[in-house]
Amino acid sequence: MVSLIPSPDTVMQMLKRTGAFREGHFVYPTGKHSPNYFQMPLAFRYYDTARVLAVALSRKFRVERDISSQLPKIAIISPSSGGIPVAFGVRDALSAEQIYWAEREANGKRMFRQYVNQGEVNPCIIVDDIIRSGHAIEETAALVKELGAKVIGCGAIVRFTSAPSEFEGAPIKSLVEFDAHMYDDGEACGDCKKDSPIEHVRF
Numbered sequence: 120m121v122s123l124i125p126s127p128d129t130v131m132q133m134l135k136r137t138g139a140f141r142e143g144h145f146v147y148p149t150g151k152h153s154p155n156y157f158q159m160p161l162a163f164r165y166y167d168t169a170r171v172l173a174v175a176l177s178r179k180f181r182v183e184r185d186i187s188s189q190l191p192k193i194a195i196i197s198p199s200s201g202g203i204p205v206a207f208g209v210r211d212a213l214s215a216e217q218i219y220w221a222e223r224e225a226n227g228k229r230m231f232r233q234y235v236n237q238g239e240v241n242p243c244i245i246v247d248d249i250i251r252s253g254h255a256i257e258e259t260a261a262l263v264k265e266l267g268a269k270v271i272g273c274g275a276i277v278r279f280t281s282a283p284s285e286f287e288g289a290p291i292k293s294l295v296e297f298d299a300h301m302y303d304d305g306e307a308c309g310d311c312k313k314d315s316p317i318e319h320v321r322f
């Protein structure tokens with residue numbers, strides 16, 4: 120029998136197969152070193168994989184009475200471009216009425232791509248492809264509140280265990296909780312000690 124929500128192991132296999140998760144010796148633009156690298160859009164380039172992941176995440180929201188009872192009058196919101204395919208997939212699975220996405224302006228401030236006004240946003244679920252620090256979710260929730268709307272759920276395909284596990288008392292939903300190893304510099308990095316070749320990557 121096909122399980123309704125794939126296990127974290129199955130999801131990790133999908134991420135590996137698509138190149139969205141890699142193991143090696145990576146250095147980020149911040150100078151931090153890590154043996155793991157996620158590039159989630161590589162998983163979302165395959166439509167079937169994208170659909171399986173988004174449907175699975177949607178099921179974690181649908182079981183919440185506070186969410187299912189408000190359908191379809193809810194909005195699915197992505198904090199950035201990386202979350203847009205997740206947002207569309209979750210919207211589709213839940214038949215939610217609205218979809219919005221935010222992006223960072225040149226001044227660094229996060230804004231909704233749609234120029235919406237007070238009262239136009241339904242109670243919302245914020246979804247992203249990956250939650251590394253939780254800042255993107257927090258900034259997006261602040262935008263939602265400025266517009267007088269309520270956040271009724273948050274989630275992502277992968278959540279780093281270093282990020283918050285709840286948002287305002289509600290657990291953050293994810294398909295995988297990943298214990299990411301990050302080292303501030305080469306001094307602290309085990310792979311540097313082994314002289315393994317470095318690959319420079321962007322977020």
Ligand SMILES: [Zn+2]
Nearest residue numbers: 152308310311
């Ligand atoms: Zn290193």
